[in-house]
Amino acid sequence: MSTSLPDRDLASEFPFLTAEHDAFRLQVRERLAECVLPHADAWEERRRVGAEGWKALGAAGLLEIGHTGEDFLRSAVLLEELGGSGYAGIRAAVGVHAYMALSYLLMFGSAEQRAAHLPPAYRGERVTALAISEPDAGSDLRDLRTYAAPRGDGENAGFLLDGHKSYVANGTGAGLLVVLARTRLPAPGSGPERGLTGASMLLVDAESPGITRRPQPMLGWRSADLATITFEGVELPADAVLGRRDRALTQLMRALDFERLVAGLLAVGGARHTLRLVDAHVRSRRIKGVPLGTHQSVRHRLGELYGEFDMVRRYAYHAAWLHTRGRLDTRTASVLKLRATELALSAAQACSQLHGAQGYLEDSAAARVHRDATAGTIAAGASELMRDMIYEAH
Numbered sequence: 001m002s003t004s005l006p007d008r009d010l011a012s013e014f015p016f017l018t019a020e021h022d023a024f025r026l027q028v029r030e031r032l033a034e035c036v037l038p039h040a041d042a043w044e045e046r047r048r049v050g051a052e053g054w055k056a057l058g059a060a061g062l063l064e065i066g067h068t069g070e071d072f073l074r075s076a077v078l079l080e081e082l083g084g085s086g087y088a089g090i091r092a093a094v095g096v097h098a099y100m101a102l103s104y105l106l107m108f109g110s111a112e113q114r115a116a117h118l119p120p121a122y123r124g125e126r127v128t129a130l131a132i133s134e135p136d137a138g139s140d141l142r143d144l145r146t147y148a149a150p151r152g153d154g155e156n157a158g159f160l161l162d163g164h165k166s167y168v169a170n171g172t173g174a175g176l177l178v179v180l181a182r183t184r185l186p187a188p189g190s191g192p193e194r195g196l197t198g199a200s201m202l203l204v205d206a207e208s209p210g211i212t213r214r215p216q217p218m219l220g221w222r223s224a225d226l227a228t229i230t231f232e233g234v235e236l237p238a239d240a241v242l243g244r245r246d247r248a249l250t251q252l253m254r255a256l257d258f259e260r261l262v263a264g265l266l267a268v269g270g271a272r273h274t275l276r277l278v279d280a281h282v283r284s285r286r287i288k289g290v291p292l293g294t295h296q297s298v299r300h301r302l303g304e305l306y307g308e309f310d311m312v313r314r315y316a317y318h319a320a321w322l323h324t325r326g327r328l329d330t331r332t333a334s335v336l337k338l339r340a341t342e343l344a345l346s347a348a349q350a351c352s353q354l355h356g357a358q359g360y361l362e363d364s365a366a367a368r369v370h371r372d373a374t375a376g377t378i379a380a381g382a383s384e385l386m387r388d389m390i391y392e393a394h
């Protein structure tokens, strides 16, 4: 592991990062090189991050870096470096656990809920998953069909959870699920509810009776442990609700901006990895007696991508900085998510094309970035949805 950073990675590129962030970036790279990269191919094959990996990340303190305030800049560095590992499945698994799912607990959880669930999550002993999407409710969550029917009165009042979630990252391995469900039932005789008023975010023990989890293997993001989860008469206590009951809509609006910021930072790291991969290749591969990168069409294609990368990376840290000030807005988060994931996809296409047949070999790094990159433009909100949000916020 190198003991210094390449010039372009240095904090001095950004007004609000310091030498401490450089030291932290190096430390993260060392930890990832020790506890992730040696196992990454095996995790891809097993389609989930190993328990030992989670615990090693926890022991290194990498699952509990702050979500808010100045500390989030360290998170931004960590997220970029996770993306830079070149394994989008691993970065998604960690991003969903340590940021996307836990953000609901941190933002809306009671002191008791946080005390019970955060320590094992930070140690990597209990992984979390976020179960929002359903087969018929993805970009448009208004058709949500998972119900948590209120039952009983008074202190013992709880819920009975029924429904079906899909594409849940960390789905089979998680111990704790953060689930979106309707907690207000439709009036007798009326059709199914539409819209999200009357929905809540719920904490669900993944080992509860009535839960069935099945792997849902994806083309890419192989170590992200995607799964379907079915709930059949799952009994939940009254304190399963995160924050105020029936208020998921307002909670989602806040949490989804944060999710897009996280997805954007991860994708910046992914794009960086891909561009370094293609750069090394076009310097070493000789065609017509000269390095491939000497040909003008290649130089121009990569020049465009490098330029776009510089802009998007700066924008990503700008968005992270806004978040440290409590000023991240939907438009900024959506612009970042859109541009970073689309850039990662364009870079991946160039990378596999310029690798020729080598890049089409199933086990090659170029093939992995290619199959991983498409998912980035769908998960955490499809690109079309991001464009809609940007237009509406304009």
Ligand SMILES: Cc1cc2nc3c(=O)[nH]c(=O)nc-3n(C[C@H](O)[C@H](O)[C@H](O)COP(=O)(O)OP(=O)(O)OC[C@H]3O[C@@H](n4cnc5c(N)ncnc54)[C@H](O)[C@@H]3O)c2cc1C
Residues within 6 Å of the ligand: 096, 130, 131, 132, 133, 134, 135, 137, 138, 139, 140, 166, 167, 168, 169, 170, 218, 221, 226, 375, 378, 379, 380, 381, 382, 383, 384, 385, 388
């Ligand atoms: C790898 C991966 C990991 C995921 N992890 C999770 C997870 O951990 N938890 C979870 O709850 N969900 C997860 N998801 C689900 C993800 O959030 C949804 O896939 C996403 O919201 C899109 O929903 P959908 O797949 O149902 O597509 P649909 O809503 O059916 O949309 C299909 C396509 O239609 C287009 N489209 C959508 N909206 C518009 C529009 N307004 N205008 C024009 N075109 C449009 C887009 O191209 C989109 O891809 C994951 C998905 C993937 C691929």
